[in-house]
Amino acid sequence: MSIRNKFSSKIKKNNINRFIIFGSVILFSSCEKHTDNTKISSKKDSAQIVSDIPKIKGISGTELMDYVKSSPIIKPNQNNGIPFSTLDYDKIIAYDFRGDEEMYDAPIDKQGNFIPIIEKQQFLSQEQADKILKALAKKSSYGEASAACFNPHLGLVFFKDNKKINQMSICLDCNGSISEIDIPARRHRVFNKGTDDEYSFTGFTPKGKAAIIALCKELTFYYKSETNTQTKK
Structure with a gap:
């Protein structure tokens, strides 16, 4: 090369x-x-x-417990209807919170502690307690459909000697409720009775929702407005 x-x-x-x-x-x-x-x-x-x-600044557990202790005593009323007529309580406190079905579906969790997202609390007077319990015990308050989700804003907790004995959570967004004690009126409207597909329409009727909204208006809670009570389809 x-x-x-x-x-x-x-x-x-x-x-x-x-x-x-x-x-x-x-x-x-x-x-x-x-x-x-x-x-x-x-x-x-x-x-x-x-x-x-969303960042929620909830009321502290200490403040919530102190409020329970300082709330006035009321008496059970036999005219309120089953099961509330036989429930032994001396206080009912309403709680306004942003609940969800997975973590916070009631004001007090399974360990007996207040959840950290409670924004308002208000004890019920004897008159307020009797009025809402009578409504919640009536068949006419239930019988409509409800959605699968459950994100409650209203909780009612029953106390005896400052200890929780029952609580009920209400979600008007999905038109549903849960209670630690059975409320027979919730199950009065049964479909496919006696079959494997039997189920109840436990959702609130317009009459039931009206009673809840009326209480929330008095307490200035979330469900005080009709715009916050639209049932999800």
């Missing part, structure tokens, strides 16, 4: 090597930049998710 050909071949090899090195640097830089952007994007998404979570 001539000197000229050897020199030409050497130049070509050098050019190819330079091209490979240059290309590798660009590719590496591009990947590094892409990776960094992904991290930044991930951090932004994470920050956005955290910022979207």
Whole structure:
């Protein structure tokens, strides 16, 4: 091979090597930049998710318990209807909270502690207690459909000697309720009775919802407004 050909071949090899090195640097830089952007994007998404979570400044457990102890005594009323006519309590306190079906479906959790998202509390007078309990014990208050979700805003807790003996949570968004003691009136409207598909319409009727809204108006709770009581389809 001539000197000229050897020199030409050497130049070509050098050019190819330079091209490979240059290309590798660009590719590496591009990947590094892409990776960094992904991290930044991930951090932004994470920050956005955290910022979207509503921050609720609930009443402290100590304040809630002190309120129970200082609330006035009331008496059970045999005219309130089953099961409330036979329930032994001396106080009923209403709680306004932003509940959810998974974690906070009642004012007091399974461990006996107040949940951390209670925003308002108000003891019921004898008149208020008798009025709402009579409504909640009537068949005419139940018999409509309810949605599958359960995000209650109203809780009624019954106390005896400052200890919880029963609680009921109400969600007018889905038109449902739960109670630690059975309320027979909730199950009066039965479909497919005697079959494997038997079920009850336990949702509130307009009359039942009206009684709950009336109480919440007095207490200035969440369900005081008709706009906050729309049943979800």
